[in-house]
Amino acid sequence: MANYSYTKFSDGETTDNNVYTNYIKDTYGIEVKAIWDVPFEQYEQKVNLMIASGEMPDFLAVSPSQFKQLYDAGSIADLTDIYEKYASDQTREIMDLAGAEVLESAKMKGRLMSIPWTGVAKEGVSILWIRKDWFEKFNLSAPQSMADVLKIAETFATQDPDGNGKPDTFGLGLYKELSENAMVGFLNGFHAYRDIWIKDADGKLVSGDIQPEMKTALAELQALYKNGWIDKEFGVKDIQKLEESIASGKVGMFFGNMGSAAAPLQQLTPENEWLPFAVPSVDSEPAKLQIPLNIFNYYWVVNKNAKHPEAIFPIIQTWLDMFYYNTSDELYTQYNYDSEQDIAHWMNAPIKIYKNKRAENHLAEIEVLNGGKDKTSLTPEQRNNLAGMEKYLAGDKKYWNVYYQDGPESSGKIAVEYLEKDMYQPTQFTGTPTPAMLQKKANLDKIRDQMILKVILGGSLDEFDKFVEQWKKLGGDEITAEVNEWFASTK
Known part of the structure; x- marks a missing residue:
């Protein structure tokens, strides 16, 4: 597979030989080898060169446009049945929490052709x-x-x-x-x-x-x-x-x-x-x-010639077990972050998907704070947050930031409210950029933002109506037609 990031290693560790790759080999018998390793900012260019060469590893993170390119070329495996058989309950839960549109965006003609690298957009809202x-x-x-x-x-x-x-x-x-x-x-x-x-x-x-x-x-x-x-x-x-x-x-x-x-x-x-x-x-x-669209830039695709396409799921599960579900301080240091050496071991996980955790953290921490559960049920991150809240409640006001992010009346509580009431408006267009978008959207965005500032600073509200007319004529209507053509094709 290809490595998508750049990290700092402990002594003797490499991209192919570290705590994650060793755990995956020892636990699942899967040997992970990276065919190349580049800094994050060079990743997409490197993937483009690789696609052009026809060389492709078993598993690969690709951008939405690269995903479509590989699908059109018939280079990637259909994961529909594999997902149903091998994806864990935790993986399915994370996909559900990301939003129904996320997994839908990984489908082509109704078939699941990739695994979305789910993101944390729901935690970035206002x-x-x-x-x-x-x-x-x-x-x-x-x-x-x-x-x-x-x-x-x-x-x-x-x-x-x-x-x-x-x-x-x-x-x-x-x-x-x-x-x-x-x-x-x-x-x-x-x-x-x-x-x-x-x-x-x-x-x-x-x-x-x-x-x-x-x-x-x-x-x-x-x-x-x-x-x-x-x-x-x-x-x-x-x-x-x-x-x-x-x-x-x-x-x-x-x-x-x-x-x-x-x-x-x-x-x-x-x-x-x-x-x-x-x-x-x-x-x-x-x-x-x-x-x-709630993805972290990429989709995980599987080479259609991979002998064991199902291996993607135990690799994902390793990441989830060690990063999100682990309650051991020792394992946290070993697999997540070693503060003494300042090493982020989690960066070495070969395949990741991200989950919304602020609401989950809040609920778990409050349950312990109220005496409903023991601290040992918490993850190390949650225990650290709880310790900060307890210090605040004991009078150390410099921990107010922890209290108002995780405590009884915090942004964590609001995160729960947002999730329970589904207070999100996800974009309904999740396809790759349409031809008119590629040609005309940048200019439309520019005139939109110029209009917004002009109106706020005292320009006539008629400027908005003029913008709408201009937007339609300069490509907006064309883009809208393409977007709805795509939308109809997904039904």
Whole structure:
């Protein structure tokens, strides 16, 4: 097989001879050999050269376009029956948690032709973070709607939360990168979705960029800007500049992610705690948080000539057993991370799939915190989180970041809520880029983002309607037709 990464080894270890390859050989009798090894950033180019040469290992991680190329060439094995027979319950559970569209995206003409390298997109969605001292100063309640968010933004911008007598604070932290949570979380609260495909009332796929909900959200952002409740210079400021404003105590609320308490908030304001809240909705319909196709860049494919295509599943199981399900500190050091040597052994696992674990961690840790189970039932990572929570509860406030990421009222609890209520809006287009996309999408994206900034900074809302017309004429209608042609072919 081909190695897809680059790592640091213990003395005497290599890509082909390490704790993972040895375990797989000793446990399953499978000998893993890499035909080459390159740094991550060179991987896709190397795979392209390999495909062109006609040389292919038994197992290989490939991009979506490479997956289609190999399928069209008849080079990869049909895994439909193999998956049904050999995939473990844990593997199936991870595929289910990733989203039904993920496994569907690995199929061609109804047959499973790859195993998705599942990602953690569901853990990267937006969370609303609010400074605890400002929240308490104004005796605020948890925001139940986007109207509440706007009201809090007004309060923080106009009521001198830092008490210095100057109008120098902002209600909501934003910066120029429109693809990041700071902006996307706000849009999603208005059921607006940037850069993904959704279903319309007729069941056809449409671009979220041109839907009326986007115009509604932009109108509110324009009002925030006009009123001075967001930084007047946000359109030219990057994430570092926003972090400087947070560190200097000028921002009291922003849309981050589930891990924002640790980075950047605890690093920027170690003495100021921040509270997490689920993204509220503008109306009675719950907000849904947009996610791209939930894969980690690649699909695992199997050479059609591989003698044992089923071997992919014990290799995956080794990864799951050692990385996600292990409860031994000794095995954690041996197979995951050795802190004394600063070696990430987990990088050596030949085949990986990722799972959402924040909700699972929260539930397990809270059960132990409440006395329902013993600490030995936890993984080393969970025990470490629990220790941080216990230190916080004992008065060591520097562990507030752990408490608000894993504790009783944390982003972990919100992760559970998001999963249980299925508060996700995955893109409905999971195919490879269409011909018109390859030619025209980059330009359409550029004019979209120019329009967004122009409207927020005070341009007429008519700019949105002009953009929609322009988008359609410059290739949007063509792309939409291709997307729906693909969508029809999947049914």
